[in-house]
Amino acid sequence: xxxxxxxxxxADLCEIMQFNLEQEGHKVDVAYSAEAAxxxxxxxxxxxxxxxxxxxxxxxxxxxxxxxxxxxxxLPIIFTTALGESSDIVRGLEAGGDxxxxxxxxxxxxxxRIRAVLRRCAPQSLKEELDDNEVIYMGVALTIDAEQKAAFxxxxxxxxxxxxxxxxxxxxxxxxxxxxxxxxxxxxxxSDVIVTDRTVDVNITRLRRKLGPLSSCIxxxxxxxxxxxxx
Numbered sequence: 001x002x003x004x005x006x007x008x009x010x011a012d013l014c015e016i017m018q019f020n021l022e023q024e025g026h027k028v029d030v031a032y033s034a035e036a037a038x039x040x041x042x043x044x045x046x047x048x049x050x051x052x053x054x055x056x057x058x059x060x061x062x063x064x065x066x067x068x069x070x071x072x073x074x075l076p077i078i079f080t081t082a083l084g085e086s087s088d089i090v091r092g093l094e095a096g097g098d099x100x101x102x103x104x105x106x107x108x109x110x111x112x113r114i115r116a117v118l119r120r121c122a123p124q125s126l127k128e129e130l131d132d133n134e135v136i137y138m139g140v141a142l143t144i145d146a147e148q149k150a151a152f153x154x155x156x157x158x159x160x161x162x163x164x165x166x167x168x169x170x171x172x173x174x175x176x177x178x179x180x181x182x183x184x185x186x187x188x189x190x191s192d193v194i195v196t197d198r199t200v201d202v203n204i205t206r207l208r209r210k211l212g213p214l215s216s217c218i219x220x221x222x223x224x225x226x227x228x229x230x231x
Contacts, residue, residue, distance in 0.1 A: 001025040002046040002118055007037045007062065008080065009054050013105065017049065020107045021114070034062040043071040047118060049110075052081035052092065060095040067096035076121040078113060080105055099155060106157070108148035113155030116141040135172075137230045138213050144172055153214060163188060164207045167200075171218060171228035180225040200226075 004026050008014045011032070018028045029045075031037035034057035042048065048066070052059035059079060066072040078099045079092045092100045098117050101110060115134055119141045134143045143152040149165055151158045160168065166188045171179065179187075181197040189195045204226060208215035219227045 001027070002114070003027045003044065004029070004047050004049060004114070005037065005040065005042060005045045006030045006049045007032075007034060007054070007059070008049070008051040009033060010051070013103075016107070017105070017110065020111070024111060026114075033057070034059065037062065038065075042066065042075065043069075045075065047076045047078065047114060047121075049078050049080055049114075050097075052079055052083055052088075060091060063092075063096040074121070076117045078117060080110075108145050108150050109152065109155065109157055112143045112145065112150075112152035112157075115143055116152070116155035135217075135230050137217055140213055142172075142211075142214050142217070144169055153212065158210045160207070160210060163203055164210065167203055168207055168211075168218075168228075171226060175228040175230070178221045178224050178227040183225065 001024065004021060006014055006017055006028060008017070008030070009032050014030045014032070018030055021028045029040070031040060034054050038057075050059045050063060054062075057065075059081070063077050063079075066075060066077070076098045077096060078101060079097045080101050080103060081088070081092070082103045089100045098121060099113050101113055119134070119136060133146065134141055136142075141152075141154050143155070145152070146169065149162070151160055151165060151168055167184060170184065170187050181200045184200050185195045204218060208218055211217070217228055217230055219229050221227060
């Protein structure tokens with residue numbers, strides 16, 4: 001998987017991020033300041049997680065320095081920061097960031113954002129190593145995190161309800177199989193709850209709305225039911 005460098009001055013947060021990303025199979029190193037990071041071979045990494053509010057050289061300044069160096073000009077950078085105003089996000093992107101995560105950092109979102117950025121920016125050899133719980137459709141990466149019970153579009157949490165997530169996971173994990181409404185009800189809803197076909201249709205409509213440009217992945221097979229397809 002990817003070699004990731006975390007530049008962050010909060011030791012506890014570094015430890016949490018490093019542990020969880022290593023559990024994903026990544027090789028993770030840590031620098032507690034921009035100055036320490038600059039003494040490392042940054043060009044050898046596949047992605048940089050960069051805090052903005054560092055003592056000394058700021059994250060924005062470090063990103064600008066890396067973008068000016070041909071050896072690191074194309075290194076993917078994800079900012080992690082407590083600065084969440086739109087002006088801060090714009091500044092981060094203008095400084096060369098590929099994505100921007102506001103603290104407190106959700107580990108599930110962090111992992112999804114990393115996968116999305118690597119899908120866009122990493123060499124083909126690394127892209128092929130990314131997990132099977134993700135598809136690219138119309139230029140958007142859809143990630144299903146079965147452990148966290150969450151779905152992400154380009155790393156952004158779709159904030160699905162329990163039923164919406166379980167319907168999506170059922171269709172996604174069995175693509176391109178077509179499920180009848182009765183099969184979806186049996187797989188997703190508790191057996192002691194009375195559910196009609198209309199309830200399934202309503203949840204599919206809500207799910208499509210949250211999926212945005214990915215909504216067309218959920219196909220309606222008239223007279224049969226629903227499926228998840230990207231071709």
